[in-house]
Amino acid sequence: MAKNAIKATPARKVFVAFNYVFCIAIGIICLIPVVHILALSFSNKYEVMAGHVTLWPMGFTTENYEIVMRDAQFFRSYGVTILRSIVGWAVSIVLTVLAAYPLAQRQVTFPARKYIVVYFMIAMVFNGGMIPTYIVVSEVGLINSFWALILPCAINTYNIILMMNFIKALPDALQESAFIDGANHFTVLFKIILPLCLPSIATISLFIVMHHWNAWFDGSIYIRDETLKPLQTYLRSIVIVDSSVELTTIEEMEAQTSADAANGAKIFLTMLPILCVYPFLQKYFAKGIVRGSVKE
Amino acid sequence: MSTLPIDKKTLKRSNRIFSKRRLKMDYPLYILLALPMLFLFVFNYIPMAGVSIAFMKYLPAKGIFGSKWIGMKNFNVLFTMPGFWNALQNTVTISIWKIVLNILVPVCFTILLNEMGRQRIKKTVQTFIYLPHFVSWVLLAGIFAKLLSGNGLVNQMLGVIGIEPIIFMGDNKWFQFTLIITNLWKEFGYATIVYLAAVSGVNQDLYEAAAIDGAGHWKQMLHVTLPSITPTIILMSCLAVGNVLNAGFDQVYNMYSSAVYETGDILDTLVYRIAFGTGQYGLSGAASLFKSIVSGVLIMVSYKAAYKLSGYHVF
Numbered sequence: 270m271a272k273n274a275i276k277a278t279p280a281r282k283v284f285v286a287f288n289y290v291f292c293i294a295i296g297i298i299c300l301i302p303v304v305h306i307l308a309l310s311f312s313n314k315y316e317v318m319a320g321h322v323t324l325w326p327m328g329f330t331t332e333n334y335e336i337v338m339r340d341a342q343f344f345r346s347y348g349v350t351i352l353r354s355i356v357g358w359a360v361s362i363v364l365t366v367l368a369a370y371p372l373a374q375r376q377v378t379f380p381a382r383k384y385i386v387v388y389f390m391i392a393m394v395f396n397g398g399m400i401p402t403y404i405v406v407s408e409v410g411l412i413n414s415f416w417a418l419i420l421p422c423a424i425n426t427y428n429i430i431l432m433m434n435f436i437k438a439l440p441d442a443l444q445e446s447a448f449i450d451g452a453n454h455f456t457v458l459f460k461i462i463l464p465l466c467l468p469s470i471a472t473i474s475l476f477i478v479m480h481h482w483n484a485w486f487d488g489s490i491y492i493r494d495e496t497l498k499p500l501q502t503y504l505r506s507i508v509i510v511d512s513s514v515e516l517t518t519i520e521e522m523e524a525q526t527s528a529d530a531a532n533g534a535k536i537f538l539t540m541l542p543i544l545c546v547y548p549f550l551q552k553y554f555a556k557g558i559v560r561g562s563v564k565e
Numbered sequence: 566m567s568t569l570p571i572d573k574k575t576l577k578r579s580n581r582i583f584s585k586r587r588l589k590m591d592y593p594l595y596i597l598l599a600l601p602m603l604f605l606f607v608f609n610y611i612p613m614a615g616v617s618i619a620f621m622k623y624l625p626a627k628g629i630f631g632s633k634w635i636g637m638k639n640f641n642v643l644f645t646m647p648g649f650w651n652a653l654q655n656t657v658t659i660s661i662w663k664i665v666l667n668i669l670v671p672v673c674f675t676i677l678l679n680e681m682g683r684q685r686i687k688k689t690v691q692t693f694i695y696l697p698h699f700v701s702w703v704l705l706a707g708i709f710a711k712l713l714s715g716n717g718l719v720n721q722m723l724g725v726i727g728i729e730p731i732i733f734m735g736d737n738k739w740f741q742f743t744l745i746i747t748n749l750w751k752e753f754g755y756a757t758i759v760y761l762a763a764v765s766g767v768n769q770d771l772y773e774a775a776a777i778d779g780a781g782h783w784k785q786m787l788h789v790t791l792p793s794i795t796p797t798i799i800l801m802s803c804l805a806v807g808n809v810l811n812a813g814f815d816q817v818y819n820m821y822s823s824a825v826y827e828t829g830d831i832l833d834t835l836v837y838r839i840a841f842g843t844g845q846y847g848l849s850g851a852a853s854l855f856k857s858i859v860s861g862v863l864i865m866v867s868y869k870a871a872y873k874l875s876g877y878h879v880f
Contacts, residue, residue: 281782288680295674296693299754302708303696305718309711320716368601371594372880379594380587385602386880392605393879395861397612398853399833400840404618404629405611421608424601430880454593483701486815490841501703508707509819536704543699548692558755559762 303540309533310334317530333534336527342495342503343535350500353418354481360423361477362470368429370458373436393426406491417491418499422480428473431557435469436462472557475550482543500539508532616857619850632847639851648826648835649852655741656831659812662745664805670753672798675760679790680782691761694754706819709747710734740825748816759801763794796875803871807864810856832856 277285304324309317313328321327337343372389376382396402402421411417439462447457488502498506507528547554619639621632643649674694681687697705712718713733720730733743767789775785814833821829832852840849871877 284782285680285682288677289683289686292674292677292681292690293686296690299694299697299750301718302705302712303700305712306708320714320721323718323721364601364604367597371598374594379591381591381594385598388602389605390880392609394864395613395857396609397615398850398857399836400846400850400853401612401615401618402608403840404615404625405608408628409607420604424604424608429601433880454591454597458597479699483699483703485701485703501701504707505703505819508703509710532707536707539704540700544696547696547699551692551695555758555762558758 303544306533306536306540309530310537312530312533314526314530317533318526333531336531337534337538340531340535342498343500343538345496346498346500346503347538349415349418349497350482353415353484353499354478356415357419357423357481358474358477360419361425361428362474364424365428365432365473366458366463366466366470368424369432369436370454370462372429373433375441389426389429403490412491413493413497414491415497418481418484418487421487421491422484425476425480428476432466432469432473435466439465468553469557471550472553475547475554476557479543504532504535504539508536616850616854618847619854621847621850623846623850625846635847639847640855642848643851643855648830651827652830652832652835655828656810656812656833659741659744659817659831660809662741663748663813664808666745666749667752667756668798668801668805670749671756671760672794674753675757675764675794676786676790678757678761679764680786691754691757694757696754697751698755700751702813702815702819705747705751706816709743709820713743734820735822735824737825737828740821740829744813744816744820744829747820748813756801759797760794763797764790767793800871800875800877803867803874803877806867806870807860809863810860 301324305322308322308324308326310333311326311329311331312322312333313330314332316322316327368389371379372382372386374382397405406412406417406421411420443461443465444457447461452460483501484499485501485505488497488499489505492498492502615629618629618632620634620636621629622635622638623629623632678687678690681690714720715730715732719733723729723731731739733739771789772785775789780788810832812831812833814831814837817829817831818834818837821834833856836849836853836856839845839852868877868879
């Protein structure tokens with residue numbers, strides 16, 4: 270690189286060395302909570318309670334994972350979350366493509382676009398808020414239904430914009446030559462545009478699946494049935510401890526201690542798929558977020 | 566097309582939206598749009614009409630059409646509630662700190678990362694700092710409750726340098742600080758992505774030219790790297806304006822407790838507790854409508870500013 274053309278002064282060398290140490294340290298700080306929870310999950314419950322565990326398991330044991338293995342609710346919720354991620358992904362990706370293609374048309378070829386954009390814009394800027402949305406979801410009859418986890422959040426306008434920008438960036442000639450050959454919009458979308466959109470579909474898929482994997486609020490207000498609770502909702506109910514509950518008997522304290530240690534294992538198992546997947550998808554979301562620019 | 570001599574009249578006709586010819590060509594687009602627009606209608610537009618509960622004494626049993634209209638009464642109650650002004654103040658304080666730090670820190674870190682020559686190490690650091698963004702606040706709140714507790718890891722480390730244990734999540738003096746710092750920790754890495762993209766787009770010749778003109782590393786950073794990300798900084802600052810009333814429901818709701826309502830309660834959590842805690846749906850709707858309107862205006866201002874200052878189009 271051109272920068273190396275300059276001879277490194279001693280001050281520069283110190284800076285470079287310090288910079289490496291600093292950046293790596295910051296990187297490690299980002300990992301500490303994950304390592305800590307991993308250490309907790311393999312530690313003896315008394316060591317956990319006493320606060321002895323830092324970044325390495327104390328009194329190594331797999332007991333916590335054995336407790337989790339016996340927790341049927343945890344696996345049911347894990348299943349619900351996997352299912353909602355798959356179904357939610359399918360529904361959202363279809364809706365996103367359907368909306369993005371017409372919106373990517375140029376004003377000249379699709380004059381109505383400017384009014385339709387306003388329709389999407391208003392939905393982006395204003396929202397009814399928590400309670401009216403809840404009322405609608407319940408009026409539609411989705412309370413306590415699996416679809417309450419899918420349909421209300423099926424459209425994310427940012428994802429539509431992201432894909433729209435991707436389609437806009439494709440050469441116009443692709444569409445035009447297809448039209449000259451007598452194709453209509455359906456053929457153009459499904460035969461020409463869609464196959465070229467795979468990179469942006471990958472990016473958006475990641476965002477959608479992440480959303481579903483991490484969603485907890487919809488599960489806590491729309492779902493009453495324990496067997497339908499998604500993973501994060503279930504975890505919230507056990508991890509975010511209600512401190513107002515007084516533990517009186519020794520048995521209760523003992524149970525709480527085991528639960529605390531087992532929670533570490535549950536948290537880690539919930540993070541695991543994300544930890545495994547995201548490093549490989551890094552290039553997709555890095556590109557995607559730059560194109561979309563405003564993804565929250 | 567543009568070379569053909571078309572008079573204005575013909576152009577106007579061809580641009581008409583609902584001419585027969587147009588519809589014949591465009592109908593597939595309407596069919597494609599139908600489903601997404603229906604979804605938006607049901608889950609965005611109908612709730613927007615549902616904000617009318619803010620003007621009602623809404624009872625779930627009676628529904629929207631059976632509940633009594635009470636005019637501005639909910640707003641009168643809301644605006645005289647001390648909890649509301651407190652929540653509003655907390656919301657603005659927390660979110661402005663978050664916005665400022667979430668621009669400043671990623672920009673600084675981008676510049677530091679850019680000074681790293683070894684790509685392998687740089688990529689690894691990047692992978693590490695993106696991670697927290699993908700972990701939910703539910704899990705992080707559970708982890709931080711342990712890390713930041715009286716005998717947690719952080720207080721143990723502070724103890725080494727002789728600082729008394731701090732109750733980060735249960736003390737009004739520290740709670741906002743805790744929210745802001747943990748949010749920064751979670752999001753700063755992800756926020757570097759846009760700045761890194763801007764930096765990587767810089768023409769390397771510029772550095773060379775600067776070096777020939779006698780600019781050292783510091784001067785190169787100041788006069789080449791920094792200006793290259795200034796447009797992105799301006800854009801991000803503009804867009805952030807729309808978030809002033811979003812202090813982060815997911816984070817606060819999972820991290821706060823009744824001990825820190827004084828400094829930790831934000832508009833969204835207030836809306837939630839009024840509705841699901843006390844069942845005063847109308848009052849909650851009023852708070853929510855207040856937030857939605859102010860936020861909506863702020864978002865429009867932010868888009869306008871982003872367009873004016875950096876030519877950014879939303880659609």
